[in-house]
Amino acid sequence: MNWFLLTLAGLLEVGWAIGLKKSEGFAHLGPSLATLGAMALSFWLLSIAMRSLPLGTAYPVWVGIGAVGSVVAGSWLFGESLTVLRVVSVLLIIVGIIGLKLATPVPG
Template sequence: MAWIYLLIAAVFEVVFALGTNATEGFTRLGPSLLTIAAAGAGIFFLSLALKTLDVGVGYTIWTGIGSVGTVVFGTLLFDEAMNLWKALAFVLIIGGVLGLKLADRPTPAAS
């Protein structure tokens, strides 16, 4: 269940980041309220995930998914530039996230 909480937290992280851009310095009420709510929800679900996951693994994956999601949706919604170097960097981030997920698998108890 911790991984599901972490994925939910990462979705809220993306909403938070994109919402922050839309607030125009927190001068627009609707996007500002959405951004604040998304930040709170993201931290709440992250805290649930961290009941089980190591903080280093959970936080790193949360920020990694949030970073990649923010760039993908920033490119789609805000017409931000995408180039080969950005794409390569995101592949590396995704590889790191997958590596951390695999490394977090429980090991069999020593007998």
């Protein structure tokens, strides 16, 4: 369950990164409120997941999901370029996330 919550927290991080872009520096009320809500929920879910997951796993996985998702969202929603180096870099982050998951003992 904590891995699910951590994944959801990471996806919400992507949501609030998109919201930061759309709010244009908190200049637009709707996107600003959505961003703040997604931030709060993302941090809350991360904190719950960290009750049983190690800090050295939970935080990097959360950030990694946010980073990978933000690159994908930036390309898809905002037309940002996807160069070979960017794709390879994202793949390395994904490998790191999988490695942390596999290296983390199951809480007993």
